[in-house]
């Protein structure tokens with residue numbers, strides 16, 4: 001099989017162990033994640049949803065999805081911000097308690113990607129709200145999203161203070 | 164100055180070309196109604212509407228309808244120039260299937276469909292939110308979205324309820340309208356293909372394949388049969404992971420965590436297989452213009468087969484368990500029922516239509532069946548409720564598994580894919596009765612593919628064989644969305660909504676474009 005040459009991430013298991021160890025070191029306790037789609041093609045959502053499947057099972061790391069932004073510590077944004085979603089994104093962000101983190105997932109959220117020239121599009125996520133971590137990829141793999149969450153927490157260490 | 168003249172004369176030439184298929188807008192609507200609507204209740208419609216809408220060619224918007232006869236495969240094109248006041252007769256008065264597209268046309272081009280039963284804005288949901296339709300004592304309005312629970316796409320729903328009973332539901336989409344069709348104009352074919360892949364991420368193969376077919380038709384090219392086999396294989400791989408995903412979501416909506424986890428696991432394994440084979444878990448870049456994916460099938464065959472077999476075993480086991488779980492079946496039976504007459508009235512496609520007993524499947528009507536030497540048995544069911552949509556997807560999974568095995572066989576025993584040659588060596592046969600070969604106006608092409616959610620159709624026009632002049636996209640979900648609201652308010656209560664939502668498994672991105 002062509003696994004070695006094609007695999008962008010190399011050894012899955014090793015990666016998983018490292019990520020799990022690093023996450024535990026940083027998080028200590030659980031983090032609640034709210035996802036928002038501001039104009040994606042749905043592949044990014046599919047990868048984010050995969051975080052909760054038995055392979056990634058991000059609950060074991062203390063990460064959970066929450067239905068309400070009022071309970072969320074971290075906002076996971078996917079897609080390029082369309083004009084219709086701009087105010088919705090702002091409202092969601094403003095509804096979150098502080099401190100709050102924002103992770104932009106996918107090329108679209110990073111800089112608009114292939115849709116950046118559309119007149120229906122406002123632009124990348126950081127044009128509307130501050131972003132703590134960017135996750136490249138089209139779509140980023142679930143591991144990359146986990147990595148993004150991790151670096152967001154490292155980038156703003158006060159969030160993880162719970163001792 | 165010279166440039167301008169050249170351009171103008173070119174346009175005139177192309178205009179002349181269009182003359183043959185031109186008609187007045189009233190004729191065009193009458194033509195569609197005549198061909199697509201059943202004369203009486205017992206008659207089947209004669210033709211399928213592949214595309215209806217507007218194209219901006221050469222400079223002013225024209226109406227365009229593309230029809231196909233599902234039996235003979237003949238595709239017919241017709242353009243119409245709207246009158247100068249922009250008032251065109253509405254197709255939606257005769258046929259509700261055209262309702263959404265006419266509302267979009269009215270907002271985008273200013274052409275007014277006269278007599279439209281429900282002419283209100285559909286784009287710019289940030290400015291125009293739907294207003295209620297139900298009045299009376301005890302009516303309660305519940306807005307939901309665009310940000311909803313769980314990881315989902317953005318869309319807005321206005322529920323109108325009396326007590327628990329849902330009286331009316333209006334879905335409002337187009338929050339994610341990125342105007343991909345306009346973005347595609349003046350792009351090279353290769354760049355536009357990237358856009359086509361990103362119309363709906365979980366239907367990447369369906370959209371890119373439809374796009375390539377359309378572009379190849381416009382270029383008067385055909386691809387070697389080996390490439391067609393490989394594309395079909397990717398299409399079935401896409402169907403497998405999508406069906407696993409939809410069923411996992413359905414299990415989750417009905418509170419079956421084990422079923423959900425196990426089916427999500429099946430999906431993940433299939434995504435990893437895709438990633439191993441093509442470098443992209445969502446099969447991006449797997450369908451290329453006149454080229455293969457450079458996979459050496461004979462080397463990877465046993466690996467692919469063993470992954471698929473494992474996935475099949477788990478899938479069969481857990482769908483069987485679900486089927487024998489009374490609490491699961493109870494939630495699905497009679498929930499979100501789609502009435503049979505809505506199938507024709509809204510031109511339904513995909514598993515949703517097949518769950519109502521309609522045998523619509525573009526794979527059946529395409530040439531790949533003959534090329535690969537199999538016949539697809541369409542699994543259909545009769546009740547049109549959530550349980551039937553579950554069953555149809557389960558059956559389709561097994562059909563796809565069989566198709567993949569057959570296609571693998573062909574790919575391994577055929578020529579090495581690296582040696583099949585590029586499509587440049589394969590000019591299109593001059594006269595052919597094949598569906599996608601019936602002749603469109605010069606420079607135009609249409610691609611028809613049965614994606615996981617139903618028929619995906621791309622219509623495009625090339626300029627100088629290199630750039631796109633027009634690009635129109637009709638995803639499968641855009642046919643089904645108008646029925647979704649009807650099915651939800653068809654005698655269901657609030658708590659049925661997640662089950663109905665999951666059983667339809669519609670794409671927002673593919674409809675918003």
Ligand code: SF4
Nearest residue numbers: 040041106107108138
């Ligand atoms: S980054 Fe890629 S996968 Fe994600 S929304 Fe954008 S186009 Fe889709």
